[in-house]
Amino acid sequence: MAVKDYIRQRFFPHIWCPGCGHGIVLNALLRAIDQLGMSKNEIVMVSGIGCSSRISGYVDFHTLHTLHGRALAFATGVKMSMPELNVIVPMGDGDALAIGGNHFIHAARRNIAMTAIIMNNRIYGMTGGQYSPLSGYGTRATTAPYLNIDHDFDIAEMAMAAGASFVARTTTYHVRQMADILKEAILHEGFSVVEILSQCPTYFGRKNKMGSAADMMEMFKKNTTPIGSEAKKENPDLIERGIFVQKDVPEYCSEYDKLIENAMKGQ
Amino acid sequence: MSKNVKFIQGNEVCVEAALYAGLDFFAGYPITPSTEIAEHMSLRLPQTGGKFLQMEDEIASICAIVGASLTGHKVMTATSGPGFSLMQEGLGYAIMTEIPCVIVNVQRGGPSTGLPTGPSQGDVYQARWGVHGDHAIIALTASNHQDIFSITVDAFNMAETYRTPVILLFDEVVGHMRERLVVPEPEEIPLVERLRTSVKAGVDYHPYLPREDGRLPMSDFGGVHRYNVTGLFHDMWGFPSNNSGVTHGLLRHLVDKIKNNVEVITRFKEYYLEDAECILISYGSSARSALHVMENRRSRGDRIGLLELQSLWPFPYELVRKKCANAKHIVVVEMNMGQVIRAVKRAVDHPDRVVLANRIDGFFINPTDIKNILRLIQGKGV
Amino acid sequence: MGKVKLKEHIINREWCKGCGICVHFCPKNVLELDETDKGVAVRPEDCICCKLCELRCPDLAIEVLTETETSALVKSEEAAEV
Numbered sequence: 174m175a176v177k178d179y180i181r182q183r184f185f186p187h188i189w190c191p192g193c194g195h196g197i198v199l200n201a202l203l204r205a206i207d208q209l210g211m212s213k214n215e216i217v218m219v220s221g222i223g224c225s226s227r228i229s230g231y232v233d234f235h236t237l238h239t240l241h242g243r244a245l246a247f248a249t250g251v252k253m254s255m256p257e258l259n260v261i262v263p264m265g266d267g268d269a270l271a272i273g274g275n276h277f278i279h280a281a282r283r284n285i286a287m288t289a290i291i292m293n294n295r296i297y298g299m300t301g302g303q304y305s306p307l308s309g310y311g312t313r314a315t316t317a318p319y320l321n322i323d324h325d326f327d328i329a330e331m332a333m334a335a336g337a338s339f340v341a342r343t344t345t346y347h348v349r350q351m352a353d354i355l356k357e358a359i360l361h362e363g364f365s366v367v368e369i370l371s372q373c374p375t376y377f378g379r380k381n382k383m384g385s386a387a388d389m390m391e392m393f394k395k396n397t398t399p400i401g402s403e404a405k406k407e408n409p410d411l412i413e414r415g416i417f418v419q420k421d422v423p424e425y426c427s428e429y430d431k432l433i434e435n436a437m438k439g440q
Numbered sequence: 441m442s443k444n445v446k447f448i449q450g451n452e453v454c455v456e457a458a459l460y461a462g463l464d465f466f467a468g469y470p471i472t473p474s475t476e477i478a479e480h481m482s483l484r485l486p487q488t489g490g491k492f493l494q495m496e497d498e499i500a501s502i503c504a505i506v507g508a509s510l511t512g513h514k515v516m517t518a519t520s521g522p523g524f525s526l527m528q529e530g531l532g533y534a535i536m537t538e539i540p541c542v543i544v545n546v547q548r549g550g551p552s553t554g555l556p557t558g559p560s561q562g563d564v565y566q567a568r569w570g571v572h573g574d575h576a577i578i579a580l581t582a583s584n585h586q587d588i589f590s591i592t593v594d595a596f597n598m599a600e601t602y603r604t605p606v607i608l609l610f611d612e613v614v615g616h617m618r619e620r621l622v623v624p625e626p627e628e629i630p631l632v633e634r635l636r637t638s639v640k641a642g643v644d645y646h647p648y649l650p651r652e653d654g655r656l657p658m659s660d661f662g663g664v665h666r667y668n669v670t671g672l673f674h675d676m677w678g679f680p681s682n683n684s685g686v687t688h689g690l691l692r693h694l695v696d697k698i699k700n701n702v703e704v705i706t707r708f709k710e711y712y713l714e715d716a717e718c719i720l721i722s723y724g725s726s727a728r729s730a731l732h733v734m735e736n737r738r739s740r741g742d743r744i745g746l747l748e749l750q751s752l753w754p755f756p757y758e759l760v761r762k763k764c765a766n767a768k769h770i771v772v773v774e775m776n777m778g779q780v781i782r783a784v785k786r787a788v789d790h791p792d793r794v795v796l797a798n799r800i801d802g803f804f805i806n807p808t809d810i811k812n813i814l815r816l817i818q819g820k821g822v
Numbered sequence: 823m824g825k826v827k828l829k830e831h832i833i834n835r836e837w838c839k840g841c842g843i844c845v846h847f848c849p850k851n852v853l854e855l856d857e858t859d860k861g862v863a864v865r866p867e868d869c870i871c872c873k874l875c876e877l878r879c880p881d882l883a884i885e886v887l888t889e890t891e892t893s894a895l896v897k898s899e900e901a902a903e904v
Contacts, residue, residue, distance in 0.1 A: 196880025
C-alpha cells in the first residue's frame with residue numbers, strides 16, 4: 174500500500190500551520206505502519222485535545238478523538254477489552270504531561286501494550302501559545318511575558334522511572350530514525366513511549382525568536398546527539414536521541430489473561 | 441428448583457445484577473460508600489471471563505469504560521460524590537458520542553468530601569446538570585435489594601437501547617444495607633443486547649445516522665468499519681462539523697431520543713394512590729421510611745398513598761401531575777434540602793400543596809421525621 | 823540491482839503550505855518556492871532521489887517518483903529465473 178492509502182484524503186490539506194512538525198510525525202508514522210504491513214482494521218488511534226490530537230482525524234484507522242489529557246485512559250479501555258488491537262496514542266506535551274500526566278505515568282507503570290507518541294513542541298498551540306510543562310526555564314510564551322520560571326522535565330527519564338518498557342526520543346529533522354523508532358515501538362510488547370521533538374514555528378518559534386520551521390529543525394540537528402555519543406561527553410547540554418530502554422517486562426493484558434484463568438479455576 | 445436466595449449488601453446486589461445484564465468490563469476507583477462494588481467486581485468479573493480494572497482516578501475510570509464499550513462490551517463504573525464530580529467531563533463525552541455505559545453513584549453527604557459514611561440524596565441535580573451544555577440523561581434509583589437488581593438490569597438495557605450513559609443514583613443506606621435478594625433466573629428479566637450494524641464491509645456506514653426508530657446500530661472498534669468518534673459536534677460519519685444544521689440536528693437528537701421516550705423510560709411504584717388525600721413522593725432509601733409511614737397510617741384509616749419514583753431523569757412530570765391531581769397534600773420525602781421537590785412543584789397543578797419532609801444531618805430519615813411533617817400539615821403540631 | 827532514477831516530483835499544490843522545509847533541506851538545491859509560495863522542482867536533473875523532501879514534508883504534498891534503471895545483464899538473469 175502507499176502512504177496515501179492510510180489517510181482520509183478528503184480532509185486534506187490538514188489544519189496544521191505551515192511548517193508544523195506534527196505533519197512530519199504523521200508522515201513518518203504512516204511510513205512506519207506501511208513498512209510493517211499492518212492492516213487498517215487492526216489499528217486504533219486514540220488522541221486527546223490539542224494540535225497534535227487532530228492527527229487522529231486524518232488517518233483511516235478506527236479513530237477516537239477524546240478529552241484533553243485523557244487519551245491514555247480511553248486507550249487503556251480499548252486495549253484491555255480487545256488486546257488484539259494495535260493501539261497508538263499520539264499526544265502533545267501539554268496533553269500528555271500536564272493535564273494527562275497522571276494517566277501517562279500509570280499507563281507506563283501498568284506496562285500495557287500501546288504506543289504513546291509525544292509530539293513535544295514545548296507550547297500549547299491550539300489555544301495560541303501558552304507555556305507548557307516542557308517549555309522550559311527562561312522561554313517566552315503568551316502566559317510568560319516576563320520569561321518562564323517553570324522548569325521542564327525530561328520525558329524519557331520520567332517514562333523510564335514510571336516503568337515504561339520502551340522509551341525513545343527523536344526529532345522531526347531525523348525522519349528516517351523517527352520511522353525506524355516508531356516501527357520498533359509499535360512492535361514492542363509493552364508500553365512504549367516515543368518523544369518526538371517537533372517544531373511550532375507559529376508560537377514557540379516566533380515567541381522565542383527561533384526563525385523558520387527549517388531553522389528550528391536545524392536546531393534539532395545541532396542540539397541533539399545519538400545516545401552515548403562522544404559529543405555528549407564533551408557537551409552535556411546536547412539532547413540524546415535513540416532508544417533508551419527496550420526490555421521484556423510482563424505485559425498487562427497477558428497478565429490479566431492469566432488472572433482470569435486462575436479465577437475461573439477458583440484459585 | 442430452589443430459588444437462589446442471598447443475604448447481601450446493596451452494593452453487591454448491583455454487581456450481581458450487572459453480571460446478569462451481561463457486564464464484562466468494569467473500571468473504577470475506591471471511594472466510600474461505593475467501594476464494595478469495586479471489591480466485589482474484582483472478585484466476580486474474572487470468574488466470568490470479564491475484566492476489572494482499578495484505574496488511577498475516577499476520570500480515568502469513566503474514560504476506560506467508554507473505550508471498552510467501543511469494542512462492543514457492556515461496561516460500568518461506580519463512585520460517590522467527589523468521584524462523580526470528576527467523572528462529569530467523561531460523562532459528557534459519553535453523551536455526545538452516544539456510547540452505552542452505566543455509572544453508579546452511591547450518594548454520600550456533600551458538598552466536597554462531606555460525609556463519606558453519611559447518607560444523602562444530594563446529587564439528584566448533579567446527575568441531571570453536572571455535565572456542561574444542553575443534554576438529556578437517564579438516572580434511575582431503587583429502595584430495596586430486589587429493585588436494585590432489576591433497576592440495574594434496566595440501566596444496562598436502556599444504555600443499549602438509547603446509546604447513552606445511564607446513571608444509577610443509589611445512596612449510602614441501600615448500598616451498605618444487607619437484606620434478602622432472590623436472584624432472578626436466567627432470562628427471567630429480558631436483556632437488550634448491543635444493536636450492531638448490518639452494513640457490510642466496503643459499504644458506507646454511518647455510525648451517527650439514527651434509524652427511523654431513533655436507534656443507532658453500532659460497529660465495534662476492530663471491525664470492518666473504520667469511523668471517527670469525537671466529543672466535538674460531528675456529522676453522520678463521526679467527523680467534526682460546525683455546520684449549523686449538523687449542530688442543531690445532533691443536539692436535538694441527543695435530547696429528543698430521551699425526552700420523547702419519557703413514558704417508556706419511567707419506572708415507579710405506587711401504593712394506594714386512588715383515594716389518597718395525602719401523597720408521599722419518595723425514592724431510594726427515603727422511600728423505605730415513607731412506605732413504613734404510609735402503611736402505618738393506612739392501617740389507621742388515613743387516606744394516604746405513596747408514589748415511589750425509580751426513574752428521576754427524565755423526570756416523569758406528566759405521571760406525577762396525573763397521580764397527584766386529587767391530592768390535598770403532597771409530601772416529598774428526600775435526604776437533601778429539596779431537590780426532587782422542585783421537579784414535583786413544576787409537575788403538579790397546585791404547587792402550593794407540595795411540602796418537603798427531609799433530613800440533611802447525615803442521619804437516615806426515619807418514619808418519625810415524616811410523621812412530624814404530617815402532624816404539622818394536619819395542624820397538630822409536632 | 824539497478825540504479826534508482828528520478829521519474830518525476832509530484833507536488834500537490836492544494837496541500838502544499840509553502841513552509842520551505844523541502845527547499846531548505848534539499849542537498850542539491852532542486853526545489854524552490856514559486857511566486858505563490860508552492861514548492862516546485864526547478865532543477866530535477868540534479869535530483870539524487872534521496873527523498874528527504876518527501877519524508878520531511880509536513881503536508882504530505884511531495885512524492886518523488888523513481889524508477890530502477892536495470893542493466894541488460896540484470897534483465898537476462900531475471901529472465902533465466904522465470
